[in-house]
Amino acid sequence: MELIGNLLKMESELTNPVTYTLKLSNEVQLVNSWIGKTIEWNYTGTINCIHCGRKTNKSFSQGYCYPCFVSLPQTDEGVLRPELNRAHEGISRDMEWSKRNDLIDHYVYLAFTSEIKVGVTRHTQIPTRWIDQGAEFATILAKTPYRQLAGLIEVSLKSFLSDKTNWRKMLSGKVEEIPDLQASKAHFSNQIPIELQKYITPENEVTHIHYPVEKYPEKIKSVNFDNDPSFQGVLTGIKGQYLLFADGTVMNIRKHNGYFMNIKIL
Ligand SMILES: [Zn+2]
Structure with a gap:
């Protein structure tokens, strides 16, 4: 074929x-x-x-050409770094796009890829985002009404957790011990600034992902x-x-x- x-x-x-x-x-x-x-x-x-x-x-x-890279809302800094997103202040390369993509519910999650990491995604991108990253286990930590707030929560955890995956380790398939994401969620929830803790979700469901x-x-x-x-x-x-x-x-x-x-x- x-x-x-x-x-x-x-x-x-x-x-x-x-x-x-x-x-x-x-x-x-x-x-x-x-x-x-x-x-x-x-x-x-x-x-x-x-x-x-x-x-x-x-x-x-x-995958973008240079003119698209410097003009499209999906390649703007506030997408890559959610804490810099300013759509909630009415600032965006394309406000219509931002209304559909930034000013909607976002999740902050914990995922075990090569180790436990923190990440942000639109509510529509779960579990796709987790699968794209090769996560074996994942759980939702917080839910926010727009992108920048999720970014602030993520940033507050960056001194404790990575937001990157060591792809070599992720592809080695070697998991030393099964992570307890429920315990991690309880632990890291306390590290989030008080004013953002109201966004922490009550559910503690852990998704286990198996790859072919x-x-x-x-x-x-x-x-x-x-x-x-x-x-x-x-x-x-x-x-x-x-x-x-x-x-x-x-x-x-x-x-x-x-x-x-x-x-x-x-
Ligand atoms: Zn293009």
Whole structure:
């Protein structure tokens, strides 16, 4: 089978294990069904902006051309750093977009990826956000009516918790001990400034996420299509937005958003 099209991050569904699909040239492929198969990847050298489609020599902020990167609301600083979001003051690159995306309920969550981390996401992005990050366990810590407040809570916990994932550790599949996120939530809730504690949610449900991985890589090396446009390998698993191959190679699909590919499933 031969597939041609621009890479876009995989869609996922919280099943046991997670179901992953990849859309290429408007056809939806079930990536789970590729596990055990040899896949040949060829990058054609063309990147198309994931927003406007124009050709770009370099991808900015995971798939955008430069003009889109400097003008779209979704690539503004207040998206990457929620505490700097100013939509609630009426300040945004596009207020209509912000009304739909910033001035809506947001969650602050605790997720176990490589260790326990804190993160912020729109209420519509759970559990997608957790799956994209490769979290094994996750729980909601707080719910706020707009983005910046969630950012303030996240920042207040950054001296105790990372907001980043060590992707090598996350892809090693080695979990030393199962984290107790309910205990962590109780503990970190007390570290949040008093005036923000009213946003802490009463529920303590922990979501356990299982990934379709037959074998984790021993020695990890990552694909970079800019340096090496071709790669062939046997797929052994999927975690987060990464494909794992038998020889230890891992491929971050999201990093190559917009790359025009020729893919052969052998
Ligand atoms: Zn563009």
